[in-house]
Amino acid sequence: MIRIKRLATTDADFEVRLDALLAFEAAQDESVDRTVASILADVKARGDAAVIEYTRRFDGLVVSSMTELELSQNELQQALSGLPSVQREALEAAAQRVLEYHQRQPLRSWQYEEEHEGTRGTMLGQKVTPLDRVGLYVPGGKASYPSSVLMNAIPARVAGVRDLVMVVPTPFGEHNPLVLAAAALARVDRVFTIGGAQAVAALAYGTQTIPRVDKIVGPGNAYVAAAKRRVFGIVGIDMVAGPSEILVICDGQTNPDWVAMDLFSQAEHDELAQSVLICPDAAYIERVATSLDRLLPTMPRQQVIRAALENRGALIQVRDLDEACGIANRIAPEHLELSVSDAEAWVEKIHHAGAIFIGRYTSESLGDYCAGPNHVLPTSGSARFSSPLGVYDFQKRTSLIRVSQAGAKTLGRIAATLAYGEGLPAHARAAEYRLES
Incomplete structure (x- = not known):
């Protein structure tokens, strides 16, 4: 049985328990930060030589020059053409949907001339220009995410970024064909098989081979996150993301297996992921709990799922859906599912969420891969003041005054x-x- 927390808004200690559930210690590990600081300084000082050394040490990839760590456009295209047809068609369909969605986003330059007495002839406006060069960090090894390539690279291309440089670790030379195929579809210019803090440093400072970028985007481990924090200000970054989150608001009418699997979908990321169900129906909550226990043994990553649900998961009973929306706004989750009747009517009640998935058929996983909107979303309550990654993150605005x-x-x-x-x-x-x- 999964020992997931049970809360009810009628409990005297509900507020205290909710605060404890939401508390997440995001402080950096001092040893990680010290290691990252040393790597950044070394790459800044020695460039390619340091990158080659750290790649040998951390990824087991022995090379004598940086040219051996760069993949050609031909290799990317070969990865795409070599995919099984089902995988290639799925990747192409996802890429097209992501492209079409983000093509609706671009900010445009504008200006106007004043006609007021005393300032006639004065022009004010805004000029929107793309960043010149962006670095895309893509996890490698066991955590290989072609969807992250699409979600980060395609908006940059739509924004007009001239040069896109991707880094992806390939431990012991193991390439993930889907990741390389996604890079080909997204028209990434250069791909280097490096990772970790040394890759972030190379992008931020530039080396003899790797060009310096203006912004670094993409997920990574604790070392990558610490490196992105440290180079912010030298370059821009997208965000320093916390563990993945899903919050499901349900009226008790959705198939409980569906909700259980939606909770699993985030819990399987890692032990610190957070999956929460909010529902006014106590009997339905029990049905979901039963589904969780029954379905868990079928999951390949059941140990990770169990740890996440027991560490930070919760089943919360509320008085009604209005109260559920109020708690959701307080949590400001990365992913919010409205698994309720007349779901559209409840959207206006939600003020803080990275993405809202409307209706019983809209699983969060569709947003991760192919719905179209970006899956790079604010976490740890930062949806109160942050937005999903988009075209606007690869553009800058310059004021015009004449x-x-x-x-x-x-x-x-x-x-x-x-x-x-x-x-x-x-x-x-x-x-x-x-x-x-």
Whole structure:
């Protein structure tokens, strides 16, 4: 039997227990941080030589030059053409859906000219430009995710990024054909078979072979996350993601096996993943618990699932669906399923979630692979202030200001008054010079 936590909003200690459930210690391991700091400094100082050394040490890949660690476009295309037809068609269908969704996102430049008396002829606006070069980190080895390649690379391409550099560890030279095929479909420019903090360092600082990028995106282990934290400011990063999360709000009418498997779908990621069901029907909660116990032995990753459900999972009984939505907003989950009747009507009640999966047939796993919206989502409650990865993350906005002679007189008086008030007379005089003309 899975020892998953049971909570009810009618319990006197509900608030305390909910806080304990949501508490997640995201503090860095000091030993990891020290190791990462040393690797970053070494790669910054020695470039290619350091990357080759760490790749030999951590990935068991013995090479004498960086050229042996770069895959050609021909190798990527061979991986794509060599896939079984069923896999290739699925990958191509997913890529097309992700492309079509993100093509609707681009921010566009805009401007307007003022017609107000005193500022006529002044133009204000915004220029949107893509980043020049982006680095994509893709996990390798056991954790190989072609879907992450699509979700990170395709929005960058839609945004207009000129150069996309991918790094993926290949322990002992083991390549994942699906990952390489996804890189071919997403038109990644260069692929290096390196990983870990040394790969992040190479992307952030540049080496003799690997070009420096403007932003690094993509998931990784604790060392990769620590490295991304440390290089932020030198380059941009997407986010430092926490463990995966799913919260299911159910009215008690969905097949309990479906809900159980949806909870499993996140729990199988790792032992720190969080799976939560919120429902007003106590009898239904028991049915889901029964499904969890019955289905767990059928799961290849049952040990990981059990650990996640017992560590951070919960079945929560509420008074009604309104209360369920209130708790969901407090949790601000990465993935939120509305497995209820008339699900569309409840969407407006949700203010904080990375992605909302509407209706009983919308499993979270569809969003992970092929629905179209991005699966890179805010975790650990950061959906209260963060958004999914998208085209806008690969673009930057530049303000445009062109002040007319008339506008310089009107705006100059305002600026000078405020500048003197802030004790910055040079600012004030710069504006006043234009008044004198």
